[in-house]
Amino acid sequence: MAIPDLGLRSLRARAGMTRTPTECHRCGGSARRGRQSHRLASGRAARRRSLWEAQRAASVAGLLVEAAPRTGGVALDLGCGTGAVARELAARFDRVVGLDRCVCTVRLAAGREGSGSGGVSWLAGDAERIPLLDRSVHLVYSYGVLHHLSLRGTTAEIRRVLAPDGVAVIVDFTMPGSRSAWPHLTAAIRAFPGYRRRLGVRAALDITLFRVDPGWIAHLRRDVFYSPSGFRKQIGQALPGSVVAHEATRSTAVWQAAGTSPTEASNA
Secondary structure (H helix, E strand, O other), rough: OOOHHHOOOHHHHHHHOOOOOOHHHHHOOOHHHHHHHHHHOHHHHHHHHHHHHHHHHHHHHHHHHOOEEEEOEEEEEEEEOOOOHHHHHHHHEEEEEEOOOHHHHHHHHOOHHHOOOOOEEEEEEOOOHOOOOOOOEEEEEOOHHHHOHHHHHHHHHHHHHEEEEEEEEEEEOOOOOOOOOOHHHHHHHHHHHHHHHHHOOHHHHHHHHHHHOOOHHHHHHHOOOHHHHHHHHHHHHHHOOOEEEEEEEEEEEEEEOOOOOHHHHHHH
């Protein structure tokens, strides 16, 4: 889906859309991590990952809507993964743009367009170099991604692309990470009965097999999160005036861009 009104064509090179799936070292930061990213976004692992993200999408979308109950305009999903949340929110906006730095994941999201992706565009690019025009987006949201990014660079880009009165919703995990595989493995196994009740045995098994995949476990072991107080402090410095709330193992920040000045309104 072309989005010339957002400047996609003129900024295509900036988005990195010329990359190929075998160049996922650009996603993972090294050749080894890149191979892991590529494998988790292809074949059987991709199907299992898509299933896992799809079953969480409604609750994540509900959290975002509760934080910023707006409709219409353009929404940007930073770190869209397989695109499940973007699809869930598509009916609320004129257009949703899913952005992820992993080319393989973007291709996976785009390849699922037959499963209800109308109104969603997909871009491969970095959150620190968002390939969209200034003031072109009305809602920017990200879930569980901030700890992978440069907060300063990402929030600067969020401020740039948000339209006057636009809103940013940033949700991330604020809990101790673990270099050990065991907490991640046991969490996946303990979740199996709940998945089985809601989705059936086959889907529950697929999701659990993805969550215990060595590549996914390696990814989780590298995670380093902010503490709740650290999240509040860093977001407060990067996006002054943000409203920050903490719940269990995650924190949410909501920030609204300044409105159009009287001079700008009269010149519009």
